[in-house]
Amino acid sequence: MRSYIAFSKYGSIWNPIKRVLFSTKKGSAIVTSRRTPFWYCLEPFFLRVYSMWKIMCFLNLKPHKHISLHQILQNNVDDYHGVKISDPYHWLEDPDSEETKMFVEQQNKLTMPFLEQCAVKEQFHQRLTELYNYPKYSCPYKRGKRYFYFHNEGLQNQDALYVQDSLNSPASVFFDPNTLSEDGTVALKTDGMCTETTTNLNQKLYYHLIGTSQSEDILVAEFPDNPKWHSSLTVSDDGRYAVLSITEGCEPVNRLWYCDLQQLPNGITGLLPWVKLVDTFEAQYTYITNEGTVFTLRTNLDAPRYRLITIDLQKPEQTHWKTLIPQHEKDVLGFVECVNQRYLLVNYVHDVKDILQLYELQSGKLIRDLPLDVGTVVGLSCKKKHPDFFYKFTSFTTPGIIYHCDLSQPDPEPTIFRQVEVKGINPSDYQTTQVFYPSKDGTKIPMFLVHARGIERDGSHPVFLYGYGGFENSIQPYYNTAYLLFIRHLGGILAVANIRGGGEYGQTWHKAGTLGNKQNCFDDFQCAAEYLIQEGYTTASQIAINGASNGGLLVAACVNQCPELFGCAVAEVGVMDMLKFHKFTIGHAWTTDYGCADDPGQFKWLIKYSPLHNLPQTPRDGTPYPAMLLLTADHDDRVVPLHTLKYVATLQHGVGRSPGQTQLLLVRVDTRSGHGAGKPTAKAILEDTHIFSFIAQTLKLSWRE
CATH class of the missing domain: 3.40.50.1820 (Alpha/Beta hydrolase fold, catalytic domain)
Structure with missing residues (x-):
């Protein structure tokens, strides 16, 4: 032919x-039932x-x-x-x-x-071009004693990473990807999951010690019998556990393995001795935090709108699993983060609009609702060990409002940390x-x-x-x-x-x-x-x-x-x-x-x-x-x-x-x-x-x- x-x-x-x-x-x-026939003529x-x-x-x-x-x-x-x-x-x-x-x-x-x-x-x-030329900011996040955030002055091709010693001190550019190419086609990958060199098959996970050559990286996980498996790793809040999530497709299911790093007397020297906490693709399990051996996880197991459960690693059998926050009767449980040691920031999606609430970690009790207009939380920054947190709100007519809340204060209330307004756009119109x-x-x-x-x-x-x-x-x-x-x-x-x-x-x-x-x-x-x-x-x-x-x-x-x-x-x-x-x-x-x-x-x-x-x-x-x-x-x-x-x-x-x-x-x-x-x-x-x-x-x- x-x-x-x-x-x-x-x-x-x-x-x-x-x-x-x-x-x-x-x-x-x-007429909505019309279907164009399908065929291929061989000519x-x-x-x-x-x-x-x-x-x-x-x-x-x-x-x-x-x-x-x-x-x-x-x-x-x-x-x-x-x-x-x-x-x-x-x-x-x-x-x-x-x-x-x-x-x-x-x-x-x-x-x-x-x-x-x-x-x-x-x-x-x-x-x-005129209306896109407004400053754009991510939520600040704290690493060590310093704060970092992404910022675009308006029309820069890529966001630059800034650093400051405190929230009130001057910020300086830590890394600017705009310097990597003249046309801005080199960009940072921001999801933190993997690198762009990740292959689609036979993924392997390596441990890299900063300051050493890549050739010295140590292989810690591989799946030769399952070439389509993909993995992502989280280190627990207390630094004790490496938590490995394994997926095979886009369905919301995963296996969850962990390794107790304290049980490695010589440190990481090779393939880690993974403990298979969940070893089937039947539901999704996302690590939230842990108190010692008790893990808090978000899951859709028997909960299509998701719930929070706790699993004690010393009694890992499913019969011992406990529900911390049950599935909501209508709303979908979105992201969950731990803050100030004893609280959970919990996001629900109610009729496609975000709700943000504060819960007690130990009991799963609702403490309060956090103020939020009709829209979406597109950013959240917090750590379990830090008393404060940031969240960023947006809507169809609001480019971004970043809120800050310090739970160590007597009467903590979220306040506007940074609000962006676009000249020429009046949301009330x-x-x-x-x-x-x-x-x-x-x-x-x-x-x-x-x-x-x-x-x-x-x-x-x-x-x-x-x-x-x-x-x-x-x-x-x-x-x-x-x-x-x-x-x-x-x-x-x-x-x-x-x-x-x-x-x-x-x-x-x-x-x-x-x-x-x-x-x-x-x-x-x-x-x-x-x-x-x-x-x-x-x-x-x-x-x-x-x-x-x-x-x-x-x-x-x-x-x-x-x-x-x-x-x-x-x-x-x-x-x-x-x-x-x-x-x-x-x-x-x-x-x-x-x-x-x-x-x-x-x-x-x-x-x-x-x-x-x-x-x-x-x-x-x-x-x-x-x-x-x-x-x-x-x-x-x-x-x-x-x-x-x-x-x-x-x-x-x-x-x-x-x-x-x-x-x-x-x-x-x-x-x-x-x-x-x-x-x-x-x-x-x-x-x-x-x-x-x-x-x-x-x-x-x-x-x-």
């Missing part, structure tokens, strides 16, 4: 300049220049006289349990091939001029509400709406509808400057749908959107759009949908199923090939949420919604697709770019050449970028500018001062 790719060459390409943060009612007139594929000519005509660009035809010999057919699936763009799985590089180059030559000439691009970019709408099966789904205060429900407002719905991740209120610009200057409404698959209501909510229940995620998201239409906020042609990673999958699947429900779709770094995702980098870990096509039963549900495999493969009559912008990055090693590249090639070949397709189908491939975490500020600002400029252009929105 032969496949052909036709590339057009035309005039000069505009130079990109350089987005942001973050590292988820059924209408009688809307030569020709990606012709039809869609390219449409873009060039739109831009009034003049192509060169010659069009180079790059011939690709491809005859790749995969057999899934007797079902033959053609994969004509299999060659795009190799990011380093000359063919893939040429494909990416030519796609960017189509996309970037369009994005750069969008009517609101310059205004959006200038205003976003915006209104945030939470609604609950019915999904297809009647389940009530929460959704946040943010818009200008006092708007009319006259169906005139463009909507930016965001969703995620996966891996037990809760999408809580968070600050994003670009969202506020969309509301203020483009007259829009931000809608964040907390669909199933996330962790907003614990494991039950999560599992209702995984594996064979994944269609619930798509139904929830489509019903969010229908609700917004029925309630008079907007119309289908004014709805732009967005999601990233698992959310990119969500966007593409929903467009396949209900293209008439949306006016525009932006899918970022999406998982598009649901039959092969487990074969690349860390993809095998996602099978706990998605399933695996190697299993005959799981293949049947994956093929029903896989975005790549539910695209029309040839031009056809039918409902046209909304305008689509796909985004990926050449160095994304989590959701590798092949997902987006294969999807857009198929999309342009089939949908793009259909008679009724008038909307653009584009892909933007960022260079020297990954999955999103650590993205330089300049690149983040430009990416958001391109996204919202694309939305404004395709929805025909004009700039408002």
Whole structure:
């Protein structure tokens, strides 16, 4: 079999300049049960220049006289349990091939001029840059006698690490990653879990003594019989125990081993003698603190909304385990930290909004609630041995308030330690509400709406509808400057749908959107759009949908199923090939949420919604697709770019050449970028500018001062 790719060459390409943060009612007139059939025809594929000519005509660009035809010999057919699936763009799985590089180059030559000439691009970019230029701070954290914190003056590409002798003394730069590269593409990894050189298989854990050569590091844990195991290590508050958590995928389950370091007379000299406290993948156990041999753990064992338990290492049998704080009847137990020796800072998520409380460690008794507006705690800094703690609050309209509380004081009250205000943004101009709408099966789904205060429900407002719905991740209120610009200057409404698959209501909510229940995620998201239409906020042609990673999958699947429900779709770094995702980098870990096509039963549900495999493969009559912008990055090693590249090639070949397709189908491939975490500020600002400029252009929105 032969496949052909036709590339057009035309005039000069505009130079990109350089987005942001973050590292988820059924209408009688809307048909939500529509499913695009899936098939792959086994005939030569020709990606012709039809869609390219449409873009060039739109831009009034003049192509060169010659069009180079790059011939690709491809005859790749995969057999899934007797079902033959053609994969004509299999060659795009190799990011380093000359063919893939040429494909990416030519796609960017189509996309970037369009994005750069969008009517609101310059205004959006200038205003976003101005409003993003505000100081950003993390909570201070104490190490030894000094305090450390991360700070960005405003437009620095990466946050720098600062140090000060006391909270009131001058701070100085301890480490500035901006000095490591001119374009800011080198960033610190902030989760503290591992290094970027960690391999996806056969992970090993080493002990490194500061001041010695890496060649002298000592291997302390390995799992040769279990190459997919991943581990993270915590040292107990008293320094006595090394606590090892072992996972195999993204499901919230782990094994928990420990080693008593006091029982090593010669110190750490080799593989540690691990004691297997929990040695099954049946529940999740997170170390919180310990009092001698009594461990306090957060667990979902018999508690889908989580609880706190204690285990005495001298009596480790499960029959001796005790509940310290039982599972809440509705709210989800989030993070828990120990402070001032005898207290626990406990976070609950109530209808997607954070609650922060103080409990007594010994008894599990509630002491008091801590003040918190409607929003999210995005940072917490404390130590068991320290009497004080910091926590950082944010919301859709609040960039960040850091509170400080000293429990050694007679009447301790949290006070504002540092508050950031953004010049040009008045939070009182915006209104945030939470609604609950019915999904297809009647389940009530929460959704946040943010818009200008006092708007009319006259169906005139463009909507930016965001969703995620996966891996037990809760999408809580968070600050994003670009969202506020969309509301203020483009007259829009931000809608964040907390669909199933996330962790907003614990494991039950999560599992209702995984594996064979994944269609619930798509139904929830489509019903969010229908609700917004029925309630008079907007119309289908004014709805732009967005999601990233698992959310990119969500966007593409929903467009396949209900293209008439949306006016525009932006899918970022999406998982598009649901039959092969487990074969690349860390993809095998996602099978706990998605399933695996190697299993005959799981293949049947994956093929029903896989975005790549539910695209029309040839031009056809039918409902046209909304305008689509796909985004990926050449160095994304989590959701590798092949997902987006294969999807857009198929999309342009089939949908793009259909008679009724008038909307653009584009892909933007960022260079020297990954999955999103650590993205330089300049690149983040430009990416958001391109996204919202694309939305404004395709929805025909004009700039408002």
